[in-house]
Amino acid sequence: MDFTVESATSAVVGSFDATPDPRLREVMQVLTRHLHDFVRETAPTVGEWNTAIEFLTEVGRWCSDTRQEFILLSDVLGVSMLVETINxxxxxxxxxxxxxxxxxxxxxxxxxxxxxxxxxxxxxxxxxxxxxxxxxxxxxxxxxxxxxxxxxxxxxxxxxxxxxxxxxxxxxxxxxxxxxxxxxxxxxxxxxxxxxxxxxxxxxxxxxxxxxxxxxxxxxxxxxxxxxxxxxxxxxxxxxxxxxxxxxxxxxxxxxxxxxxxxxxxxxxxxxxxxxxxxxxxxxx
Incomplete structure (x- = not known):
């Protein structure tokens, strides 16, 4: 099947169907659907996508034994508090x-x-x-x-x-x-x-x-x-x-x-x- 804007999500979601762990299967399939929706809605250029990858790579580089830049990113995006509130x-x-x-x-x-x-x-x-x-x-x-x-x-x-x-x-x-x-x-x-x-x-x-x-x-x-x-x-x-x-x-x-x-x-x-x-x-x- 051709990988198109319309078919992309179902193809990737389906690739996780055989995941043994049901929770992991659910998380990966939901993540795929939301992530693909985000990409379709924002329509990033290849240059913007590369900038995003470079940003996340840099976040990882700043992590150390005494600093967690990914937690900091999660914090400023409100994700950390959302997880805490849900739980x-x-x-x-x-x-x-x-x-x-x-x-x-x-x-x-x-x-x-x-x-x-x-x-x-x-x-x-x-x-x-x-x-x-x-x-x-x-x-x-x-x-x-x-x-x-x-x-x-x-x-x-x-x-x-x-x-x-x-x-x-x-x-x-x-x-x-x-x-x-x-x-x-x-x-x-x-x-x-x-x-x-x-x-x-x-x-x-x-x-x-x-x-x-x-x-x-x-x-x-x-x-x-x-x-x-x-x-x-x-x-x-x-x-x-x-x-x-x-x-x-x-x-x-x-x-x-x-x-x-x-x-x-x-x-x-x-x-x-x-x-x-x-x-x-x-x-x-």
């Missing part, structure tokens, strides 16, 4: 993007430890409780946190200025499901723009900024793991996050406290900033 669980804490900087293992830390290894100016204490959807506390849950400095940089972006593991920590909740750690108030920051994704944003006149936030991955045996953010309420760019990850239920008040007793309890000096962020995990089906 969310009603009643649990809403999920958000992993982001491109969870590329190094967080060091194990004890409750109350500081993840700020360079001495930021706005000392912050983050506290919370991990619970089930029925409200029961989850002891020994894992709380993996990572964030940028108050200047807007992650440790992997400044290996000459930040020690490895700065802004990162892996904690376990106590018997009552509580976690707490010391840090600094994070800043809004631009996603990396020195690679092909940054070039794309520039060509489309989109800004690269994200609102201030703390990343968390929370897990417990028998429950669905959640990847989420605690967004600093009132931060710049909460209405125009470059990766579309902001959800109103994840907005957290970072409140300045002058309570000397509370400060002493947390091992800081007053005044300090306090943020309370509880996590609800959905039972695994």
């Amino acid at each position: 969310g669980h009603e009643g649990g804490t809403e999920s958000t993007v992993l982001g491109p900087f969870h590329m190094t293992e967080s060091p194990r830390r004890e409750l109350g430890d500081s993840i700020d290894l360079i001495g930021g100016t706005r000392v912050c204490v983050v506290t919370g409780t991990v619970r089930t959807t029925s409200g029961e506390p989850l002891a020994d849950a894992g709380v993996d946190v990572w964030q940028c400095t108050e200047d807007g940089f992650y440790d992997v972006q400044q290996p000459d200025r930040q020690p490895a593991g700065n802004g990162r920590g892996l904690f376990r909740t106590d018997a009552e499901g509580r976690y707490w750690f010391r840090t600094v108030v994070p800043s809004s920051y631009p996603i990396p723009t020195d690679g092909p994704v940054g070039t794309l944003l520039g060509a489309t006149d989109r800004h690269p900024y994200r609102p201030a936030h703390v990343h968390l991955i929370v897990s417990a045996e028998g429950y669905e793991e959640v990847t989420t953010h605690a967004f600093v309420a009132g931060s710049a760019y909460v209405d125009s996050d470059a990766v579309f990850a902001v959800k109103k239920n994840l907005m957290v008040e970072f409140v300045e406290s002058t309570d000397a007793g509370a400060a002493a309890e947390y091992g800081v000096e007053a005044p300090f900033v306090h943020a309370e962020f509880d996590i609800v995990l959905h039972e695994r089906s």
Whole structure:
């Protein structure tokens, strides 16, 4: 059969009919239909097609042990958040993007430890409780946190200025499901723009900024793991996050406290900033 504009899709879809894995067969056939529809609708020139291939090749070249440019591309196209939203669980804490900087293992830390290894100016204490959807506390849950400095940089972006593991920590909740750690108030920051994704944003006149936030991955045996953010309420760019990850239920008040007793309890000096962020995990089906 001749390969024509009209016959192309059925020919390629049919080539996957014998795929043993039914899910793989479904994905490849649906992908083919949508991709062919896109090509027919946009009618790219050969030169444009080559430019697209070169762009994707360059995205791959920028991936490394400490940077994931393909995740960044997925983020700015809203695909990461769409996948997270489709896979969310009603009643649990809403999920958000992993982001491109969870590329190094967080060091194990004890409750109350500081993840700020360079001495930021706005000392912050983050506290919370991990619970089930029925409200029961989850002891020994894992709380993996990572964030940028108050200047807007992650440790992997400044290996000459930040020690490895700065802004990162892996904690376990106590018997009552509580976690707490010391840090600094994070800043809004631009996603990396020195690679092909940054070039794309520039060509489309989109800004690269994200609102201030703390990343968390929370897990417990028998429950669905959640990847989420605690967004600093009132931060710049909460209405125009470059990766579309902001959800109103994840907005957290970072409140300045002058309570000397509370400060002493947390091992800081007053005044300090306090943020309370509880996590609800959905039972695994």
